[in-house]
Amino acid sequence: xxxxxxxxxxxxxxxxxxxxxxxxxxxxxxxxxxxxxxxxxxxxxxxxxxxxxxxxxxxxxxxxxxxxxxxxxxxxxxxxxxxxxxxxxxxxxxxxxxxxxxxxxxxxxxxxxxxxxxxxxxxxxxxxxxxxxxxxxxxxxxxxxxxxxxxxxxxxxxxxxxxxxxxxxxxxxxxxxxxxxxxxxxxxxxxxxxxxxxxxxxxxxxxxxxxxxxxxxxxxxxxxxxxxxxxxxxxxxxxxxxxxxxxxxxxxxxxxxxxxxxxxxxxxxxxxxxxxxxxxxxxxxxxxxxxxxxxxxxxxxxxxxxxxxxxxxxxxxxxxxx
Amino acid sequence: xxxxxxxxxxxxxxxxxxxxxxxxxxxxxxxxxxxxxxxxxxxxxxxxxxxxxxxxxxxxxxxxxxxxxxxxxxxxxxxxxxxxxxxxxxxxxxxxxxxxxxxxxxxxxxxxxxxxxxxxxxxxxxxxxxxxxxxxxxxx
Numbered sequence: 001x002x003x004x005x006x007x008x009x010x011x012x013x014x015x016x017x018x019x020x021x022x023x024x025x026x027x028x029x030x031x032x033x034x035x036x037x038x039x040x041x042x043x044x045x046x047x048x049x050x051x052x053x054x055x056x057x058x059x060x061x062x063x064x065x066x067x068x069x070x071x072x073x074x075x076x077x078x079x080x081x082x083x084x085x086x087x088x089x090x091x092x093x094x095x096x097x098x099x100x101x102x103x104x105x106x107x108x109x110x111x112x113x114x115x116x117x118x119x120x121x122x123x124x125x126x127x128x129x130x131x132x133x134x135x136x137x138x139x140x141x142x143x144x145x146x147x148x149x150x151x152x153x154x155x156x157x158x159x160x161x162x163x164x165x166x167x168x169x170x171x172x173x174x175x176x177x178x179x180x181x182x183x184x185x186x187x188x189x190x191x192x193x194x195x196x197x198x199x200x201x202x203x204x205x206x207x208x209x210x211x212x213x214x215x216x217x218x219x220x221x222x223x224x225x226x227x228x229x230x231x232x233x234x235x236x237x238x239x240x241x242x243x244x245x246x247x248x249x250x251x252x253x254x255x256x257x258x259x260x261x262x263x264x265x266x267x268x269x270x271x272x273x274x275x276x277x278x279x280x281x282x283x284x285x286x287x288x289x290x291x292x293x294x295x296x297x298x299x300x301x302x303x304x305x306x307x308x309x310x311x312x313x314x315x316x317x318x319x320x321x322x
Numbered sequence: 323x324x325x326x327x328x329x330x331x332x333x334x335x336x337x338x339x340x341x342x343x344x345x346x347x348x349x350x351x352x353x354x355x356x357x358x359x360x361x362x363x364x365x366x367x368x369x370x371x372x373x374x375x376x377x378x379x380x381x382x383x384x385x386x387x388x389x390x391x392x393x394x395x396x397x398x399x400x401x402x403x404x405x406x407x408x409x410x411x412x413x414x415x416x417x418x419x420x421x422x423x424x425x426x427x428x429x430x431x432x433x434x435x436x437x438x439x440x441x442x443x444x445x446x447x448x449x450x451x452x453x454x455x456x457x458x459x460x461x462x
Binding site for chain 1: 380400436
C-alpha cells in the first residue's frame with residue numbers, strides 16, 4: 001500500500017531521536033472558553049487545520065526548532081513559489097506524477113503560529129522515532145507494495161479505495177485539502193465530523209471502559225474526559241491493518257483539545273506504539289475557526305481511479321504477454 | 323519508475339522535504355498509476371458537461387479529429403469541495419464552452435485524461451480561484 005511506502009521512507013531515513021526528551025508540553029491557556037448548556041467547555045464549530053508546516057522537520061532545517069518571524073515569512077513565500085502545482089515537470093514521467101494543478105489543493109499558506117519548524121513537538125528534533133523493528137516493518141511493507149500494488153483492489157491504498165485517508169486520523173493531521181472538522185457536543189458525547197472521506201468520530205464522555213481488546217476498528221475506540229478546560233481523548237482498539245505511519249493494533253493515542261481563543265483550538269496528540277516507535281512522540285498545531293460549511297466528501301461516489309489503475313495494469317500485462 | 327515516483331510523491335506528502343521546484347505530490351491517488359506519462363494528449367473541444375462528483379470532478383468534452391469524427395473525452399479535475407473553495411461553481415464550466423486540455427491519457431486505454439492544464443482558448447487558466455478557507459481562517 002502507498003501509505004506503507006510512505007512510512008517506509010520515513011523509517012528508512014534512519015532518523016533516531018535523542019535518548020531522552022521531555023514529556024509533551026501541555027497547553028495551559030488562560031483563555032476562558034464559553035460553556036455548553038450542560039457546562040462543558042465549548043469546542044463546537046467548524047475548524048480547519050491546514051498549514052504548510054510539515055509533520056516532521058524538513059532536513060534542510062535540521063537543528064532549527066523555530067523560525068524567526070522573518071524566516072517564517074520567507075519560508076511561506078518560497079513555499080508559494082515552489083509548491084505551485086501549475087509548474088510543469090521536465091519530462092512525461094515527472095510531469096504526470098506531479099500533474100495536480102493548483103485546483104487540487106487547499107493546504108493553507110502559513111506556518112503554524114508557534115513558528116515551530118515541524119508539527120512534531122517531541123522528540124525535540126522534530127523526527128518520528130521509528131524503532132529498528134518499525135523500520136523493518138516499513139521496509140517489508142514497501143517491498144510488498146512494489147510487487148503487488150496493482151494485483152487487485154485489495155492492494156490499492158486505503159485512500160485509493162476511499163476507505164480512510166491517512167491524515168484523517170485519528171490522529172487528525174493537515175492534509176492536502178479538506179482539512180476541515182465540525183465538532184458537536186451533547187451531555188454524553190463529543191462528535192467530530194472529519195470532512196476527509198466523511199468519517200465521524202463518536203467520543204463517549206461517561207467513563208465507560210474501552211471495547212474488549214479483540215474488537216478492532218479503523219478509527220479505534222475513543223473515550224473522552226475533561227481535565228480543566230482540556231478535552232482529553234484516549235483511543236485504543238485500532239485495527240492491525242496499517243492505517244497511520246505503519247502503526248499496529250498496539251497503537252495507543254492520546255489527544256488533547258484546548259480552546260485558546262474565540263477562533264482557535266490547540267490540538268495536541270501523543271502516539272505510542274511499541275511495535276513501531278522506540279518511544280512515544282507528540283505533535284501539536286492549531287485548529288482555526290472556519291466559516292465553513294464542510295461538505296460531504298462521498299469519496300467512492302465516482303471513484304474512477306480504481307478501475308482506471310487496475311484496468312491499466314491488466315492492459316499492460318496483456319501487451320507484455322503477446 | 324512508477325514506484326520511484328510514488329515514493330517521491332509520498333516523501334513530499336509526508337513532509338520530509340520541501341522546496342523542490344517540481345515535485346510530484348500525491349493527492350487522492352497516484353496519477354502515475356492511472357495515467358501514462360508516455361502518452362501526452364492535447365485536447366481542444368467543446369464541453370458537454372461537468373460532473374461535480376467525488377472524489378474528483380470530471381469535465382466531459384467533445385473533441386473533433388481531422389476527419390470530423392467526434393470523440394467524447396473525460397478530464398479529471400480536483401475535488402468538488404476544493405474547487406468550490408477556490409472560487410469555482412456550477413457556472414464556471416458549462417456545456418458549450420470551448421476548452422483546451424493538456425494532460426496524459428489513461429493507462430487503461432479509455433478516452434480519459436488528467437487535467438494537467440485546462441485553459442480557455444484565450445489562454446486563461448480554468449483553476450485560478452484565489453479563495454482559500456485555510457488562508458482566510460489563519461489570516462484573521
